[in-house]
Amino acid sequence: MSFPATFAAQGLNVYAGDVHAVQDVSVSFAAGQLSAVIGPNGAGKSTLLRGMLGLTPLHGGAVELLGRPLASWLRTERARQLAYLAQTEGLPADARVRDVVALGRGAGEWKWGLFPVRPWSAEDEAAVLDAMTRTDTLAFAERRVSELSGGEAQRVALARALAARPHFLILDEPTNHLDLAYALDVMRYLRAEVRRGVGVIAVLHDLNLAARADWLVLLHGGRVLAAGTPRQVLTPHNVQTAYGVQVEVVQAGDRLVLVPVE
Numbered sequence: 001m002s003f004p005a006t007f008a009a010q011g012l013n014v015y016a017g018d019v020h021a022v023q024d025v026s027v028s029f030a031a032g033q034l035s036a037v038i039g040p041n042g043a044g045k046s047t048l049l050r051g052m053l054g055l056t057p058l059h060g061g062a063v064e065l066l067g068r069p070l071a072s073w074l075r076t077e078r079a080r081q082l083a084y085l086a087q088t089e090g091l092p093a094d095a096r097v098r099d100v101v102a103l104g105r106g107a108g109e110w111k112w113g114l115f116p117v118r119p120w121s122a123e124d125e126a127a128v129l130d131a132m133t134r135t136d137t138l139a140f141a142e143r144r145v146s147e148l149s150g151g152e153a154q155r156v157a158l159a160r161a162l163a164a165r166p167h168f169l170i171l172d173e174p175t176n177h178l179d180l181a182y183a184l185d186v187m188r189y190l191r192a193e194v195r196r197g198v199g200v201i202a203v204l205h206d207l208n209l210a211a212r213a214d215w216l217v218l219l220h221g222g223r224v225l226a227a228g229t230p231r232q233v234l235t236p237h238n239v240q241t242a243y244g245v246q247v248e249v250v251q252a253g254d255r256l257v258l259v260p261v262e
């Protein structure tokens with residue numbers, strides 16, 4: 001039986017505190033695609049992702065993972081399919097890098113403080129090694145998180161998410177606080193995941209990084225202002241409407257570049 005290889009929401013409404021932060025939003029993110037959620041501060045990007053992930057209650061609408069209602073998935077199955085890297089997530093400063101990445105396997109979780117949920121396996125070992133190789137973090141596997149630069153720590157957080165070998169990888173501002181080189185590194189790692197068939201969904205503030213995605217969702221005031229390819233979404237009109245900034249959109253090689261003109 002075939003099923004849609006998507007993580008999708010239909011008519012979603014989510015409140016953040018008293019704020020109706022996500023209003024009647026319908027979106028569909030495909031596996032094997034790099035999607036970016038963009039929009040000005042407060043547009044509802046984080047709330048949309050948290051609502052889709054079941055981390056905050058919905059006030060209407062439905063979420064489907066691979067064609068099945070999200071609520072019908074077992075918690076453990078769902079955790080295997082969806083890896084989430086939150087915006088403000090800190091890593092345990094005293095922990096060793098390798099142990100932090102291993103947390104992504106979930107095997108180290110203890111039930112009632114008595115015994116591990118499941119024993120550590122050769123597959124867990126291989127997944128951790130693979131995730132560290134793909135994020136170039138093996139070189140500092142034995143260091144403590146407190147001994148890393150911001151960019152290195154971000155790669156470790158990414159490695160932990162990849163260690164779960166998820167179908168969809170959801171990241172809230174993965175390039176935040178990173179310099180240009182590190183930000184491009186992260187985009188390169190994400191693109192490599194997409195080539196392996198993972199659906200990557202990232203909240204991005206830098207529209208020139210977002211222009212590298214396959215699919216964009218532009219939120220404004222809790223609603224979808226535009227969705228489509230970068231060429232369809234990143235128009236001067238849409239950017240002016242969402243951000244109130246006049247831009248020129250320039251073609252540079254096979255990419256779009258946005259230049260503010262005020």
Ligand SMILES: Nc1ncnc2c1ncn2[C@@H]1O[C@H](COP(=O)(O)OP(=O)(O)OP(=O)(O)O)[C@@H](O)[C@H]1O
Pocket residue numbers: 016017018019021039040041042043044045046047048
């Ligand atoms: N815990 C909360 N209590 C009250 N209002 C909230 C809360 N969290 C978010 N909001 C409000 O909900 C709206 C959407 O917030 P959200 O964090 O989803 O936006 P965002 O697009 O991710 O913003 P940013 O780019 O600044 O991270 C904003 O108006 C915000 O002020």
